[in-house]
Amino acid sequence: MWTVPVRTSVVVILILALVATTRGQDVTPATPLTLVSRDGRRPVPTALQNGREVVALDDVASLFQVALKEDTLAGGVTISYRGRTIVASANRPMVSVEGRVVSLPSPVVRAGGRWLVPIEFLSGALASIYDQRIELRRASRLVVVGDVRLPRVTANITSAGPPTRATIEIAPATAVAVSTDPGRMLVRTDADGLDLTPATGGGLIDRIRIGDQPNVVLITLTDPAGQARATVTTANNIASVLIEVAPATTSESRTPNPDTRVPGSESPAPTLDPREVIAATRTWQTIVIDPGHGGDDVGVRSAKGVEEKQVTLDIARRLRAMVENRLGLRVILTRDDDRAIALDDRAAMANNGKANLLISLHVNAARVPDQAGAEVFHLALDRESAEVVRVATAEGATLPTLGGGVRRLDLIPWDLAQARHLDESSVLASVLQEELQRQVPMSGHPIRQAPMRLLAAANMPAALVEVGYLTNPQQEARLNTDDFKTTVAQALFSAIVRFRAWSEESQTP
Amino acid sequence: MSLKAWWVAFIGGLAVLVLIALSIARMYGPSRPASPSDEPVASASSTTKETAHITATLFFGSPDGQSLVPMRRDVQLAETVVEQGRQIVVAQLMEVPPAPYVSVIPSGTMLRAFYVTERGDAFVDLSSDVVRAHPGGSLNELLTVYAIVNAVTANLPAARRVQILVDGKEADTIAGHVDLRRPLTRDESLVRDSDEK
Numbered sequence: 127m128w129t130v131p132v133r134t135s136v137v138v139i140l141i142l143a144l145v146a147t148t149r150g151q152d153v154t155p156a157t158p159l160t161l162v163s164r165d166g167r168r169p170v171p172t173a174l175q176n177g178r179e180v181v182a183l184d185d186v187a188s189l190f191q192v193a194l195k196e197d198t199l200a201g202g203v204t205i206s207y208r209g210r211t212i213v214a215s216a217n218r219p220m221v222s223v224e225g226r227v228v229s230l231p232s233p234v235v236r237a238g239g240r241w242l243v244p245i246e247f248l249s250g251a252l253a254s255i256y257d258q259r260i261e262l263r264r265a266s267r268l269v270v271v272g273d274v275r276l277p278r279v280t281a282n283i284t285s286a287g288p289p290t291r292a293t294i295e296i297a298p299a300t301a302v303a304v305s306t307d308p309g310r311m312l313v314r315t316d317a318d319g320l321d322l323t324p325a326t327g328g329g330l331i332d333r334i335r336i337g338d339q340p341n342v343v344l345i346t347l348t349d350p351a352g353q354a355r356a357t358v359t360t361a362n363n364i365a366s367v368l369i370e371v372a373p374a375t376t377s378e379s380r381t382p383n384p385d386t387r388v389p390g391s392e393s394p395a396p397t398l399d400p401r402e403v404i405a406a407t408r409t410w411q412t413i414v415i416d417p418g419h420g421g422d423d424v425g426v427r428s429a430k431g432v433e434e435k436q437v438t439l440d441i442a443r444r445l446r447a448m449v450e451n452r453l454g455l456r457v458i459l460t461r462d463d464d465r466a467i468a469l470d471d472r473a474a475m476a477n478n479g480k481a482n483l484l485i486s487l488h489v490n491a492a493r494v495p496d497q498a499g500a501e502v503f504h505l506a507l508d509r510e511s512a513e514v515v516r517v518a519t520a521e522g523a524t525l526p527t528l529g530g531g532v533r534r535l536d537l538i539p540w541d542l543a544q545a546r547h548l549d550e551s552s553v554l555a556s557v558l559q560e561e562l563q564r565q566v567p568m569s570g571h572p573i574r575q576a577p578m579r580l581l582a583a584a585n586m587p588a589a590l591v592e593v594g595y596l597t598n599p600q601q602e603a604r605l606n607t608d609d610f611k612t613t614v615a616q617a618l619f620s621a622i623v624r625f626r627a628w629s630e631e632s633q634t635p
Numbered sequence: 636m637s638l639k640a641w642w643v644a645f646i647g648g649l650a651v652l653v654l655i656a657l658s659i660a661r662m663y664g665p666s667r668p669a670s671p672s673d674e675p676v677a678s679a680s681s682t683t684k685e686t687a688h689i690t691a692t693l694f695f696g697s698p699d700g701q702s703l704v705p706m707r708r709d710v711q712l713a714e715t716v717v718e719q720g721r722q723i724v725v726a727q728l729m730e731v732p733p734a735p736y737v738s739v740i741p742s743g744t745m746l747r748a749f750y751v752t753e754r755g756d757a758f759v760d761l762s763s764d765v766v767r768a769h770p771g772g773s774l775n776e777l778l779t780v781y782a783i784v785n786a787v788t789a790n791l792p793a794a795r796r797v798q799i800l801v802d803g804k805e806a807d808t809i810a811g812h813v814d815l816r817r818p819l820t821r822d823e824s825l826v827r828d829s830d831e832k
Binding site for chain 1: 698699700701738771772773777810811813817819820
């Protein structure tokens with residue numbers, strides 16, 4: 127009856143159909159949905175079957191406290207909750223909910239001993255017999271159960287700028303409070319959670335996502351961002367937050383330009399990607415700023431009576447405010463008033479505070495009035511100390527520990543703690559010099575290495591900055607002005623930002 | 636001038652030359668190990684003091700105040716290494732350089748004591764004027780410290796390192812910056828050549 131080719135085709139089609147049916151049973155796990163209820167958030171495991179997302183009825187039973195009863199004879203399953211039932215049959219794209227047929231986008235399947243239904247079953251069928259609202263939000267992969275206020279949040283960068291503008295729309299509207307932290311902005315809502323698709327940023331905005339608390343939108347700013355402002359308006363049951371981020375007035379994030387480096391300074395010029403700064407915020411916690419001299423020790427006193435100890439304290443306070451407000455780091459000042467503090471005590475404060483950085487602030491003096499400009503000092507170990515350190519690190523010592531094994535002891539003398547950080551401090555000095563150079567006059571010898579007493583005992587990258595010469599008449603007139611002190615603090619702040627980025631990056635394995 | 640007077644002058648001059656030669660031989664020959672027991676010997680060679688000198692290298696501030704400049708100066712010849720060191724430090728403290736060079740030693744600073752240990756550590760004990768009259772500043776302090784350290788180590792081969800004391804005691808710093816708790820070795824990085832010889 128059939129010709130040979132036709133017969134062959136039929137066989138091939140049958141084989142293909144068989145393969146397709148078998149493959150139709152293939153189930154691969156997918157990213158779980160998140161069930162949000164008054165009780166919290168729980169994952170809803172899902173799988174992909176024939177390109178459709180399905181959920182296993184036994185998972186549904188345990189998550190929603192419904193009963194399952196399989197009818198092997200009829201090839202179906204009954205889902206019941208408080209006397210109300212849903213009947214599903216294998217390979218049929220529909221279920222019967224309390225006698226009413228509800229269609230599903232794909233058939234109910236029995237595979238691997240489990241009943242699988244498309245995820246739309248939750249909102250389309252289960253919601254009808256359940257005593258609480260069940261809402262499926264496919265885009266944000268949420269299953270909202272019960273009386274949970276989970277407004278949808280839509281974030282858009284409307285203009286990359288600068289200034290960078292963005293809108294965040296919250297629907298239905300809730301009460302909104304906006305606060306600004308260094309490098310980020312928080313939009314708090316009066317809701318149980320937020321349904322937000324995380325958005326990549328643009329311009330000065332790095333990312334927009336859910337914060338540590340589920341009802342907070344966190345807007346992280348890129349490093350060159352300065353002041354961020356927000357205005358909130360509500361219309362048509364939608365709360366709109368309009369955000370405007372201005373660029374920073376300082377230059378802390380400019381990538382070092384090799385052309386601007388001082389000839390002869392062979393600094394390893396760390397490069398800065400603003401994202402690294404944001405990402406690495408966890409590592410650094412504390413820095414120490416040391417306002418030089420104090421109390422009876424006035425330091426340098428200029429011809430007109432300007433005292434080094436006042437200038438250093440003033441700059442230190444300005445720098446502290448910048449670092450605390452914009453980087454969120456803890457800042458320890460070795461003195462916050464006019465008092466004499468021994469150098470060892472200053473170093474101890476930094477070491478005990480486990481600071482990641484020490485910057486000591488000073489004002490210079492010269493025998494000749496012409497000498498002017500800022501200088502940065504980092505530690506030079508003299509030959510003898512270097513030898514002590516070399517022997518200590520090479521040989522060390524070991525101590526037996528409880529439970530066997532040995533522990534290696536570090537025998538570097540406490541007052542040579544800086545020996546571990548000489549290379550980092552050298553980088554720090556270069557970064558400080560480069561950033562200062564952009565903003566203030568530098569001396570003809572802007573970086574020096576010397577056996578500085580305070581730096582030697584610092585167990586962290588450390589440098590001493592002489593911001594200018596009080597013995598130079600022009601600098602004397604300028605050093606004690608608000609403008610100069612703020613400018614110096616900004617240059618130091620920029621250097622801290624850059625050095626932190628380099629330091630945290632170089633510590634990452 | 637009479638012939639007799641010429642003779643007296645000639646013999647006297649010869650005697651002075653012989654004494655100088657002897658002293659130099661003593662300084663650079665196989666010398667005794669320098670130790671604090673060498674002092675004091677100040678009056679031992681009073682007859683030669685007016686005439687016998689060595690040429691020592693002292694260090695002064697450059698016209699721009701940025702570096703140290705070495706200058707050669709006559710310093711009285713001394714009997715012992717320790718006494719010679721004392722003479723050199725006193726010269727370094729007192730000598731006023733020609734303009735535009737500047738002294739980097741606070742005015743009124745006196746040498747209280749000087750000695751050298753067998754390890755080659757020279758101890759320079761300064762009066763507290765060095766602290767009180769110091770104008771401050773890291774660079775100034777570096778120049779003060781290394782003018783002394785370099786003057787001692789450049790002119791006394793027996794001294795390898797220099798520990799500065801103030802009023803007989805170990806000092807942290809002179810003006811709050813430079814670490815004086817350990818003996819310091821010579822630092823050539825601060826030194827720049829002068830035009831003057």
